[in-house]
Structures are given as structure tokens and as C-alpha cells.
Amino acid sequence: MTRDDLPAPRPRLVLVGNGMAGMRTLEELLKIAPERYDITVFGAEPHPNYNRIMLSPVLAGEQTIEQIVLHPLDWYARHGITLHLDRKVERIDRVRRVVVADDGSEAPYERLLIATGSTPFMPPIPGRALDGVLAWRNIADTQAMIEAARTRHHAVVIGGGVLGLEAANGLSQRGMSVSVVHLAAWPMDRQLDAAAGALLQAELERRGLRFELGAQTEALLGDEQGRVRAVRFQDGREIPADLVVMAAGIRPNTALAEAAGLRCERGIVVHDTLQSVTDPRIYAVGECAAHRGIAYGLVAPVFEQGRVCATHLAESGIGRYVGSQVSTQLKVSGIALYSAGNFTGGDDHEEIVLKDPAAGVYRKLVLHRDKLVGACLYGDTSEGAWYLQLIREGRDVRGIRHALMFGAAALAS
Ligand SMILES: Cc1cc2nc3c(=O)[nH]c(=O)nc-3n(C[C@H](O)[C@H](O)[C@H](O)COP(=O)(O)OP(=O)(O)OC[C@H]3O[C@@H](n4cnc5c(N)ncnc54)[C@H](O)[C@@H]3O)c2cc1C
Structure with missing residues (x-):
């Protein structure tokens, strides 16, 4: 050879x-x-x-x-x-x-x-280096949280976005008493409007979570052993915490x-x-x-x-990545929500809203110049993928406007 x-x-x-x-x-x-x-x-x-x-x-x-x-x-x-x-x-x-x-x-x-x-971003809050303060990204963090839930009682999650709420739900399922601290007036304010946020908050409270909304954390307080024992807010109030999870981005x-x-x-x-x-x-x-x-x-x-x-x-590339239209869901069993695009609207935008608070259903669609540009759904999210497709395609929806709120199936009937 x-x-x-x-x-x-x-x-x-x-x-x-x-x-x-x-x-x-x-x-x-x-x-x-x-x-x-x-x-x-x-x-x-x-x-x-x-x-x-x-x-x-x-x-x-x-x-x-x-x-x-x-x-x-x-x-x-x-x-x-x-x-x-x-x-x-x-x-x-x-x-x-x-x-x-x-x-x-x-x-x-x-x-x-x-x-x-x-x-994970750790906000520069005094006390963040205390034992019992962690962020959530990987298997090691998850194991640390599961371990903490065995011996500790009061968890505080700082940040009421998707990750924060999933952390809060998980710790609550593991038997901890959990408070969610969030700067905005409702949880998941970047993904949900006020009405959907209120339905979500009510459901999570029904399951035992507590919310501190519009609350700014001033410091995490420790005990003599250097372990976190409480969270203090800017208004001087304190709540007990022997586990703090930072979910602030x-x-x-x-x-x-x-x-x-x-x-x-x-x-x-x-x-x-x-x-x-x-x-x-x-x-x-x-x-x-x-x-x-x-x-x-x-x-x-x-x-x-x-x-x-x-x-x-592979050197067979003719494709281009041109960006993504994203959507959000929450992985908490029994809670269905979906949001995509511009769900807050603005000048020249129209809103179509369906509300049935007793049934826990809320659906808001935002249109701009006869195109669907955003959707915020709570309770029934079965049409989420269809709405996302319409948003992505930027399709003119004038001809199907009557059926829009009721989903793709209504078009056929
Ligand atoms: C608890 C949790 C729940 C989530 N839920 C959702 C969800 O429901 N839907 C959703 O869309 N997204 C969700 N996300 C976000 C999603 O996981 C991320 O968008 C995705 O993992 C990003 O992939 P990535 O490869 O960029 O980063 P990663 O998956 O984090 O992978 C990066 C890897 O690189 C390693 N690394 C870093 N630096 C180095 C180095 N110098 N040398 C060697 N290795 C290195 C890291 O250790 C890590 O393993 C969730 C995230 C978390 C933490």
C-alpha cells in the first residue's frame, strides 16, 4: 500500500x-x-x-x-x-x-x-451569594432544587416569567410553600396581556402559589451560617425564604x-x-x-x-436563516396558554376578543391592515398553531375574518 x-x-x-x-x-x-x-x-x-x-x-x-x-x-x-x-x-x-x-x-x-x-442573569441584589440562592439552567441546578425541597420549606422565585413559574410550580409540587416575586403587575407580562395574566395568576393561586407583584427585591437576608432566611422588599416588608431561585433572564x-x-x-x-x-x-x-x-x-x-x-x-448550503416568529407556552400540567406575535396591538391595530371567565377561556387576536399579527390564548389553545401559521405567512385574512375566532375548523363549515 x-x-x-x-x-x-x-x-x-x-x-x-x-x-x-x-x-x-x-x-x-x-x-x-x-x-x-x-x-x-x-x-x-x-x-x-x-x-x-x-x-x-x-x-x-x-x-x-x-x-x-x-x-x-x-x-x-x-x-x-x-x-x-x-x-x-x-x-x-x-x-x-x-x-x-x-x-x-x-x-x-x-x-x-x-x-x-x-x-442565567443574577440581578445584583445584596445577599445573592448566600447559601440557598441559585439559578436554574441545568441538571445540577435541578438536582440542587430537588434536594433543597426535601429539607427546606419556603421557596421564593424571583421572576414571574415562564422559567420562574415553572420553577415555582415544580417546587410547590415537591411540597414547598412558594412565593413568586415579579416586578410587573401580572405574571408572564411579556407573553400575556393583563386579562390572560389575571386568569393565569388566579389558577396558580388556586393551586397554592403566592404572588408578590409590582415588588422590588431590595436584599436577601442570611442567618449566622450564611444561609438565606428571608427576602426584603423595597417597601421594607420581609417574607421568609430558605430557598431563592433567580429567574430574571x-x-x-x-x-x-x-x-x-x-x-x-x-x-x-x-x-x-x-x-x-x-x-x-x-x-x-x-x-x-x-x-x-x-x-x-x-x-x-x-x-x-x-x-x-x-x-x-455540509457545503450543500443554499438555505438562509432569516429569523423566527416565536410562540410561548407554559409547561405546567393542566394550564393551557399560548401567545405569539404582537398581542398588545397599538395604533391602527384591531382586536377581536372572546372572553368566558366562568369557563376560564380567553382569546384575543390582533390584526393590522387585514393581517393577523398576534394571538394570546388562555384555556383553549387548540388553534395556536393555526394562528402562528397565519402570522408567519402574513396572509390577508379579510375573507376568513368571520371564522377567525373559531379556528380553522370553522372555515370548512
Ligand atoms: C428549565 C428550562 C426550561 C425551558 N423550557 C423551555 C420551553 O418550554 N420552550 C423553549 O422553547 N425553551 C425552553 N427553555 C430554553 C431552552 O432550553 C434553550 O433555548 C435551549 O436549550 C438553547 O440551546 P443552546 O444549545 O443554545 O444552549 P444549551 O442547551 O444551554 O447548551 C449549551 C451547552 O454548552 C455548554 N457550554 C457552555 N460553555 C462551554 C464551554 N466553554 N465549553 C464546553 N461547553 C460549554 C453548556 O454547559 C451547555 O451544556 C428552557 C430552559 C430551561 C433552563
């Missing part, structure tokens, strides 16, 4: 971030070009890739960690992928084209995919990219091909990427990015 008979070495692809966006991209890539790259994955967590959004049912005791694993270890082995778990990449050397991990090991690349996700993990000189503005700035604008060998997908000024914090858009990115990595 001569040297010419040896197969040419494959280009090396390194993925930094063994999470939902990066791994979805690899999955799509393997579908269309399984032999193209020699692939190495670095993951800072000690687990194979799992379905992060299902940490909510795990916290609520409805699922186990084993059930939410997306790619078990043998999946990586079957696809010939070198996997480094519990290994954080600390540096990208763009001149030598290698990444350097926290144990000093290096991996060279021809293509690099950064999918480092986000970190996320920040894209861009430190690694920034240190490597990649342009970052709220995220790693990428083209429609998901290539970083600074270095065409480097791609970024997921919550760490900023596309047309937006860093998404939901799984549907980051999966759309993954699909497009995979085609470009």
Missing part, C-alpha cells in the same frame, strides 16, 4: 457546547453528510446531551433525568464522534486553529461550531468568542448562514448567537438555525 492509496484525512469539525442547538446541528449534518467530518464535541456538563426544556417536568416529579436524555453515550460512539464531557473549552486559538480545554488538552479544527448557550455565553476576537453584540454576530461575521471557519448557533440583532432564548428558533447551519457545514 502506498501513501497515495490511503484515504485522505477528513476535515475536522469541533463543536463547543454539547447542548440542544449544537447537537441538533450535528444531527442534521449527519443526515445529509455523515462522512464529511471528523467530529469532536466538548461539553462543560458531565452529561450527554439532554432535553433541557424537560427539566421542568423533572423538577415537578413527572419525569426522570434518564427519560430526557436525547443522545446517550453510545450514540456518539456509533457516529464515530469523540466526546469530551465535563470539559470546558477555555480558549480558541484562531491562528493555530485549535481549541484549548480547561485540562490543557487541545483539538484542532478546520471548522468550529460554537453553541455555548446562555447563563439569561445572558448569552460569549466570553470565549469575545476573547478570540469574534464580533459579539448581545451574542456572537452571525450571517444568515450562521457563519460568524468575523471568521468564516467559525459558526455559531443557539442562544449564544445574535442574528440580525436577536439572540433567541427558545428552542424552536435555535433548531431552525441548526438546520440551516448543517447545510452550510
